[in-house]
Amino acid sequence: MPRGKLILRSLAGGTLLLGIGAAATVPTQVHMFKHTAERTDPKAGGRAVVRSAGTNMLETTLTLSGLTPRKAYAAHYHALGPQASADPCMTNGPVTLGFPPFTASATGRATVKVTAEASKVASNAGAYINVHAASDLKVVPLCAAVRRTPPAARSSAVTPAAVTPAPATPTAAVNVAIGDHVFQPRVITVKAGTTVTWKHQGAALHNVISLTTPSLRSDDLKKGESYSYTFSKAGTYEYYCSYHEGMNGTIIVTD
Template identity: 45%
Template sequence: MPIPSPFNALALAAALLTSVNAATTSVQTYPFHTVGTSASGASGRLSVRTLSPQQSVSVLALRGLTPNRAYVAHYHALGPGGGEACASQGPITLGFPAFKADARGQATVILRADPARLRGNLGAYVNVHMASDLTDIPLCAAVLKVAAAPSKPAQPPVTAPRLTVKIGDNVFQPVSLSVVAGTTVTWVHAGQVTHNVLSLQVTDLHSPDLRPGDQYSFTFKTPGTYTYYCSYHDGMSATITVTNR
């Protein structure tokens, strides 16, 4: 199949981009910039128009290429390294028809594709390669300027630690407990008679009378060792050691 002349290809591209069926869509244009030194004077633009939910047209209008030289062009997805799209080294997602620059170093290339194949990161940028050496990339057009930052998984809310002390008849269980500052300790009455929780060292640690099933909570904020007791029962005491985080 003969390769159309730049004039005929450009006329066809113009017809596609201004077709009646596409009257309600807009053309997105992205400039090419030089990447290597093999075509320092090369330039051009990528024009993309969505004609329908099933069809889009991408047109490359290039100049300053090596005359009569064969080229290929591809859409690339964003690479895993992030950063500027053309430098992200993403994988090829869609190829343009192979083409050759004319005697003036110009070329117009048309690609029809399902828009779904260009959405998101799939059509992040277009590279123009030398057909004889795909590592030689004279031109690149960035569709997405910068790779999106990877999303961070949502972190669960930080909650203060909580511990429970059981109040039995004439005993606190455990009788010795170590917690970090900021911990809330809850005393749960599991006995049969009235008890309370008091401390001479921490005046705020002062529960009301607790009856079976009642609870009382206190948050320890300052490091230290604290003794607490029940005023109704001799010898019913325990200690809590509070440490730094």
């Protein structure tokens, strides 16, 4: 790859070339929404238009129709998830960027946009866009596939920011507090055989899901509930909350 360039490939096979440190000229992309298997809001449809918004910035505008009138919705960019599928929308990937919450008009229409750094949706981070029911994020009436990434790249869907890990602890049990939009501590180091328990202390609904370790997956957790997992093998385990952008953590397990 030429130095100082960021390349984004669209699902249609086009290439977006963004100059780092210079004004970016990005061809406009249009991605059509399709119904998911749930078939909620059966008349819903629309498109996502992605265009340049300045130096290394992208603006994504969702134009939707056929929604339930006056119903509240949410929309997110997602990375590819661990479930192998030719359709990015079926991979159950983590949230990487959220749109502002919105409500359908009296005629079931809505327009919502988000502007963010191109790196927020570069490569695997912007594989698809879901439209969710705000009252239940598990209800996904629409999805737009943006790009596909080879399976080998899926494990890097969400990379936590550089954080100095907490020192390894010899204890056999460690707690992680779940606050609203944060795991605390976010990065910990433990010995193999340690049981980590996530304790929900916030108000919103959260979960604990790993892209690379299918068995590390909690149910949805409410305030006061907890989830435990025993790490028997050394390695680095990244996890996230599927409901909230940027809410992720890392467990480093040593021998």
